[in-house]
């Protein structure tokens with residue numbers, strides 16, 4: 001069986017199109033333009049790709065985009081003061097603090113200082129708690145993007161077995177919550193899981209978010225399984241020339257695609273969905289802030 005490629009890039013373009021339509025209507029009917037603030041401390045290489053693509057696409061959907069690039073040596077007090085200013089700024093509807101932060105900064109404290117209503121990453125403890133108890137919240141962008149692709153593929157996810165590889169607060173845990181809410185039977189595997197290949201082979205749905213280049217190979221999969229590859233790994237690519245690099249996922253695409261029913265590529269899969277969902281969350285936050293009806297189909 002040759003797996004079907006899930007085109008996250010095209011799906012994300014469609015989501016951004018819907019966001020852009022809503023933004024245009026907000027402007028025309030209410031004179032409101034949603035604003036997103038991105039805070040980047042230091043120069044984490046993995047974060048650069050994200051920031052680059054994000055700023056451009058925010059403007060393309062008609063939103064205001066503000067970037068705060070701070071030196072890696074920025075003190076916690078300075079960063080918290082910036083967040084307080086953004087919390088109080090009526091032109092800002094969404095605040096994203098790029099992770100990971102340099103080691104001297106307490107990321108839990110930083111994230112929990114963001115106004116939960118502006119927490120478009122969905123990482124604030126109150127949003128985490130709301131999601132975990134099935135209440136309305138801001139839903140983390142990457143897992144939300146994965147969920148949209150899975151719902152589009154399957155229709156209903158009810159009763160399907162899902163394995164999430166990775167248990168981070170950013171991807172693995174919120175992915176678990178969203179799949180459980182859609183009535184999947186969910187297993188979360190991680191670096192201490194015994195015989196992870198066998199665990200994986202049980203699943204109708206595999207979401208890989210481990211940050212290990214091409215760890216999952218075709219023989220880990222049940223034939224027909226649907227694979228969502230979250231991994232963004234920068235690896236040397238001597239075949240492209242000396243000193244060149246490329247981005248690969250957590251799944252070995254060729255071997256997985258032979259066994260899977262469908263699979264997302266890297267790049268062009270989950271990454272663009274993350275950005276589209278960030279824009280959707282910013283729009284949702286803006287509508288809630290202004291007491292306007294939320295766009296349909298753009299949140300979980």
Ligand SMILES: NC(=O)C1=CN([C@@H]2O[C@H](COP(=O)(O)OP(=O)(O)OC[C@H]3O[C@@H](n4cnc5c(N)ncnc54)[C@H](OP(=O)(O)O)[C@@H]3O)[C@@H](O)[C@H]2O)C=CC1
Nearest residue numbers: 142166167168171190191209210211230231232270271274
């Ligand atoms: N496409 C996108 O939009 C995004 C992509 N990413 C990418 O997704 C990947 C994961 O990100 P993130 O969740 O933040 O990563 P973290 O490093 O925070 O978490 C990785 C998780 O994978 C587990 N893990 C690591 N090695 C293994 C292994 N050999 N076998 C099984 N489990 C393992 C870890 O287990 P343990 O807890 O036991 O240590 C941990 O739970 C990265 O490649 C990242 O760049 C992240 C965010 C968005």
Ligand SMILES: Nc1nc(=O)c2c([nH]1)NC[C@@H]1CN(c3ccc(C(=O)N[C@@H](CCC(=O)O)C(=O)O)cc3)C=[N+]21
Nearest residue numbers: 047049050053097098099232247267268269271272274
């Ligand atoms: N607070 C916070 N929230 C995040 O959501 C967050 C973060 N910090 N830190 C870093 C990770 C990583 N991440 C990516 C998002 C999109 C692409 C992306 O656009 N990828 C494209 C382009 C890749 C390319 O340019 O080659 C693709 O996969 O097709 C990549 C990586 C979000 N993260």
